[in-house]
Amino acid sequence: MKRKIFLLYGGKSAEHQVSMRTALAVVQALDFNKYEVTPIYITENGQWVKREALESPVKQLNDLIVQPTKKEENSITLFNNSKTNDNEEPPVIFPLLHGTNGEDGTVQGLLEVLNLPYVGNGVLASAAGMDKVIMKNIFAQAGLKQVDFVSVLRYEWEQDKEKVYQLVEEKLTYPYFVKPANLGSSVGINKCRDRNELEKAFVEAFQYDRKIIVEQGIEAREIEIGVIGNEEPKCSVVGEIVPKAEFYDYKAKYEDRDTALIIPADIPEDTYETIKQMAITAFKVLDCSGLIRADFFVTKDGEVYINEVNTMPGFTPVSMFPLLWKHSGVDYPQLIDRLIELGIERYNEKQ
Ligand code: ATP
Ligand code: MG
Ligand code: MG
Ligand code: MG
Structure with missing residues (x-):
């Protein structure tokens, strides 16, 4: 049957x-x-x-x-x-x-x-993983290293824009990344180098969400890793993204053929170990199941920062997540089968 x-x-x-x-x-x-x-x-x-x-x-x-x-x-x-x-x-x-x-x-x-x-993550992990502010607060509590950030509600901003900008400028130094709190694929995300760009970025991000996050921008390599499993999550190899654009924006993700995905990423073994550990910690503290793709920044000095996790990462055969698994010995149809099995497993445990 x-x-x-x-x-x-x-x-x-x-x-x-x-x-x-x-x-x-x-x-x-x-x-x-x-x-x-x-x-x-x-x-x-x-x-x-x-x-x-x-x-x-x-x-x-x-x-x-x-x-x-x-x-x-x-x-x-x-x-x-x-x-x-x-x-x-x-x-x-x-x-x-x-x-x-x-x-x-x-x-x-x-x-x-x-x-x-x-298939995939449950209610809590999905919700917490989608809201970058909640996610980062949970990561902070778990001691995961990440960039500084400020969260702003549309309501607060509409009350007193100047005050909000000043608060951000006190806490962070340009450049910043302004993002809708709940979204993905870089939609509504802008890098800002000055007040003028900050103001524009706020207007755009608030079109998508009532809450936004302003993050300290950092110069770093972008490294991503896949995790699958339920109670015993396993990591894939790591991949590096090298966008031609200023950052990995929507166009670089889905339209540019120039964005390079390098798998496996050429990073030192101890950096890979750190990333794996941080990805597993992120998976566990968000109470994930099934799958995540965890995104990291690695600086010139080898410092590792977690950027975010995606609880349903891009999943076409040319997307990072399936490619990471392919290089880890799990091809696309096998990955889909595995995710279905994991979903059934979790369901059966609850019955
Ligand atoms: P997706 O879900 O598709 O991975 P997203 O919309 O959740 O993306 P992020 O991954 O948070 O967005 O950010 C998109 C891109 O913007 C990153 O891949 C990176 O290129 C750049 N970026 C985001 N935050 C920072 C930061 N703090 N410093 C430097 N670059 C950043
Ligand atoms: Mg995301
Ligand atoms: Mg996403
Ligand atoms: Mg990302």
């Missing part, structure tokens, strides 16, 4: 397009002899559209876009009628969603309430 898999993709998120690419790649890599694959497309407005189980992998992104016919679909009926008899295992939900309303614990909460197994 084939295991039923429901793929959730698209999503009400500024990372909708990134999720679409991930979904296309996953659909093509899933073993259709082993799984019955049902796509559920979430529109940019947040409508859920389910279609029949696929007969075979789709070839084009367009084939994954389904227009909603009804005004709204109820999520419970979406996942229901999937059991043909009582002995059948429940379907596994694969939330291939990045950013808000998907990577942030909201969809995970829905799946918990429906008592369905799903």
Whole structure:
């Protein structure tokens, strides 16, 4: 009997397009002899559209876009009628969603309430990992080294902009990185070298979130590592990102062919050990399960800072996370299988 898999993709998120690419790649890599694959497309407005189980992998992104016919679909009926008899295992939900309303614990909460197994991180880890301020506070408590930062609410900023800018300038020295607290793919992120750029960066970041984070900018190499597992997480090799752009912005991530991903990264063994330890600590303190990609900065002097974790990292075959695993001996289809197994394992432990 084939295991039923429901793929959730698209999503009400500024990372909708990134999720679409991930979904296309996953659909093509899933073993259709082993799984019955049902796509559920979430529109940019947040409508859920389910279609029949696929007969075979789709070839084009367009084939994954389904227009909603009804005004709204109820999520419970979406996942229901999937059991043909009582002995059948429940379907596994694969939330291939990045950013808000998907990577942030909201969809995970829905799946918990429906008592369905799903791939990846649970509610708490997803939510804490999505909010850079909460994440950094937890990391600080765990003693993980990271850059200084200031968190600002839109409300505070609207009350007295000058006061907020001064506060930031007292705490940090230019350049800064201004980011929406909850997002990814570098959307809404700007580097600022002076007050003028700071003001512009605030306006942009506040378009995406009511809370932003201002971080001390550092000169450093960017090193990333993959972690998979539940109670016993394991690390991949490390990779380095060398963007041609000023920093690893949205364009450098998805449009530039000039951004180099160097795997394995050429770093000293002890730096690799430090990164592995920090990544495992991050995984544990956020109570992660399934997978994360942890992003680091390594300075010229070999100091290692954690930047962030991503609880549903970019997942196309040319994304960093799958490439790191490929170089660690786990190819793309095996990685997907493993993540599904880990989701089922965690679900069974809770029953
Ligand atoms: P994703 O989820 O796609 O990895 P994100 O939107 O969560 O990205 P970050 O990883 O926090 O964003 O930052 C994006 C990029 O901006 C980094 O990869 C790096 O190039 C640059 N950057 C971010 N913060 C800093 C910093 N404090 N100092 C120097 N560079 C930074
Ligand atoms: Mg991120
Ligand atoms: Mg991300
Ligand atoms: Mg990142």
